[in-house]
Amino acid sequence: MTEATNSVTNPATNSPTNSATNTVTNTAANKASTKALSVIFAAIGLDAVGIGLIFPILPRLLEEVTHGDNVAPYIGIMTALYAVMQFIFAPVLGALSDRLGRRPVLLISLAGAAINYLVMAFAPQLWMLLLGRAIAGLTSANMSVAMAYITDISPEDQRARRFGLFNAVFGAGFIIGPILGGVLGDYGLRLPFIAAAILNAANLLMAYFVLPESRTPSREKLDLAALNPLLPMRWIFAMKNLVPVTVVFFILSMTGEVYGTCWALWGNDVFRWNGLWIGLSLGTYGLCQALAQAFLPGPAVKLLGERGTILTGFAGTCLALVVMAFAKQGWMVFAVMPVFVMGGVGIPALQSLASRMVDESRQGQFQGVLASAVSLASIIGPLMFSTLYFVVRSQWPGAIWLTVVVVYAIAVPLVLSLRFRSAA
Template sequence: MNRLLVVIFTAIVLDAVGIGLIFPILPSLLQDVTHAGNVAPYIGILTALYATMQFIFAPVLGSLSDRLGRRPVLLISLAGAAINYLFLAFAPSLWMLLLGRAIAGLTSANVSVATAYITDITPENQRARRFGLLNAMFGVGFIIGPVLGGALGDYWLRLPFIAAAVLNGCNLLLAFFVLPESRTPTREKIDLAALNPLQPLRWVFSMKSLLPIIFIFFILSATGEAYGICWALWGNETFQWNGLWIGMSLGAFGICQALAQALLPGPAVKLLGERGAILTGVASSCVALTVLAFATQGWVVFAIMPVFALGGIGVPALQSLATRQVDESRQGQFQGVLASSVSLASIIAPLVFSSLYFVVRAEWPGAIWLSVVVIYAMSVPLVLGLRLKKPVAVPAI
C-alpha cells in the first residue's frame, strides 16, 4: 500500500513542479519568442489558458476513470505530460507555446484521477491524513518548481522543460511497472455525452446536496490564488523586500504549509471532527491574514507563519468529508467536478485580486488581505450547514 501511495504522490509532486517551474522563466521565454517589450498580457493569456484546460478536462478524465479504470487514464496523462514538456522545450513561436501550455493543462487534470485512486485504496478513517499528504506533495512541488526552473533556466532557457519531461518519463515507467488498478472499472459504454465537460456539472447541480461542498472548494481555492498574485507586490511595497526576501518568505510559507498538511489533518480530524477541522483552518488563515494586513515590519510575516500553516488543515478535512457524499462508483466523476471548481477559481480569482490590489495599493496595500478574509468568511455558513452523512447512491449521467 505504501508503494502505491509513493507512486501517486510522486505524480502529484511532478504536476506541481510542472506548474511552478515555468514562472521564473516565463517572462524571458516570452520575450525570446515574441520580441515584445511588455509580455504581461501574454503571461495572463498563458495562465488563464492553463487553468481553463484544467477546468474543462478534469471532470472528463475523472468520469473516464470510473468507466475505464484509474490506471490507464493516469498512464496516458503521464505520457502526454512527458511528450508535452519536450514539445515546449523546442517550441519556436508563441502559438506553439500556447498549444503546449494548453496540453499541459489537460494532462495536469489527472489530479482528479489521483484523488479518486487514493479514495479507492484508503479506509474512511485514514482519508483526511492521506489527503493532507496529497496537499503536502503539492506544496513540495510548488517549492521545488520555481527553484528548479530558475536554476536550470540560468544555463538554458528551455532546460527546465527537458528536466520536467525526463522526470515525467521516469514517473510513467514507475507507474507502468508498479501501479495496479485500484478498482474494477464499470466498463459502461462511453458515448459522446460522457465526454461533454459540462455534463458532470449538470449532474452536480441536479444533486443540490452537493452544491455546498462545491462552493466551499471554490471559495478556499479562490483565496489561495491571492498569494500568488499579490504577495511579491505587497512585500516590496510594504517592507521594500527585494527578490531574495520575497523568495525566502514564499519558501517559508510553502515549507510550513507542507509540514502542516502532512502531519496535522489526521490528528485534527480525530480531535475536532471534519467540520471542526475545516473551521479551525479557516479561522487560522483569517487571523494570520489580519495580522499581515496591519504588519509594518517584515519579521512579523515570518513570526505568523505557524498560524498560517494551521490554515492548511481545512482542505484535507473537507476532501475527506466530500468523499462520503457520493457512492464509490461515482468517486472519479465527483473528484473531477471538484478539481474543475478549483480550476474555475484559478481563472476568476487572479482577475479579481489583481483588480482589488490595484484599487488599494496606493493607500493601504495590506487591505488586500482583509478582502481575502471577507471571502473566507463566506465559507463559514456553508461549512456549518454541511450534513455529515454516509454515501448515497446517485443517478448516472
C-alpha cells in the same frame, strides 16, 4: 468447553499456519499498496513542482516574449487558461478512468506533462507559451484520477490520513518547485522546464513498470454527453446535500489562486526580490502547508470537528494575510509563515467526507466533478485577482491580501450552515 469445541470443529480458524498465511497475504497487499501510493504521490508531487516552478520566473519570461513591463494581465490569462483546460478535461478523464481503468489514464497524463514542458522550454513566442500552459492544464486533470485511485485502495478509516498525505505531497511540490524555478531561472529562464520534463519522464517510466490497476474497469460505452464539462455539475445540483461541500471547494480554490497569480509581482514590487527569494518564500509557504496537512488534520478533526477545523484554517490564513498586507520588510513574510500552517487543516477532512457521499463505483466521476468545480474557481480567481492587483499595485500592493480576507469572511456563514451527513 465451548472454546475447546470451537477449536476442534473449526481448526482452520485458529490454525497457526492459517494465521501465518493471512499475515503474509496482508503484508504483501500492504507492500503493493505502498508501492502504488508512492507512484501516485510522485505524480502529484511532480504536478505541484510543475505548477510551482513557473511562479518565480513567469514575470521575467513574459517580459522576454512580450517585450513589455506590465505583464500582470498575461499572468492572469496564462493561469486562467491552465484552469480552463482542467475544467474541460477533469470530468472526462475521471469518467474514462471509471470505464477504462485508472492506470492508462494516468500514464497518458504523465506523458502529456513531459511533452508540455519540452514545448515551454523552447517556446520563443507568447502563443507557444499559451499552448504549453494549455497542454499542462489538460494533463494536470489527472489529479481527479489520482484521488479516485487513492479512494480505490484505501479503507474508509485511512482515507482522511491519505488525503492529508496527498495534500502534503502537493505542498512539498510547492517547496521544491518554486525554489527549483528560482535557482535555475537565475541561470536560464528555460532551464526549469527542461528539469520538469526530465522528472515527468522518469515518473512515467516508474508508473509504467510499477503501478498496478486499482479497480476492474467497467468497460461501459462512454456517453458523449460526458464530454460536456458542465453536464456533471447537474449531477451535483441534483444531490442537494453535495452542493455546500462543492461550493466550499470552489471558494477555497479561488482564494488559493491569489498566491500563484500575485506573489511574484508583489514580492518584487514591495521587497525587490529576485527569482531566488521569490522561490524561497514560496517554498517556505509550501513547507508549512506540507507539515500541516501531513500531521494536523486527524488530531484537528478529533478535537474540533469538521466545521471547527475548517473555521480554524480560515482564521489562521486570514491572520497571516493581514500581516502580509502591512509588511514592510521581507523577513516579516517568513516570520508569519508558520501561521499559514492552520490554513490547510480543514481540506483533507472535507475531502474524506466528500469521498463517502457517493457510491464507490462513481468515485472517479465525483472526484472529476469536484476537480471541475475547483478548476472553474481557478479560472475566475486568477482573472479576478490579477485585475485587482493591477488596480491596487501603484498605491498599495499589499491590499491584494486583504481582498482574500474579504472572500473568506463571505464564506464563513456558508461553512456554519454545512451539515455533514452521507448521501442516501
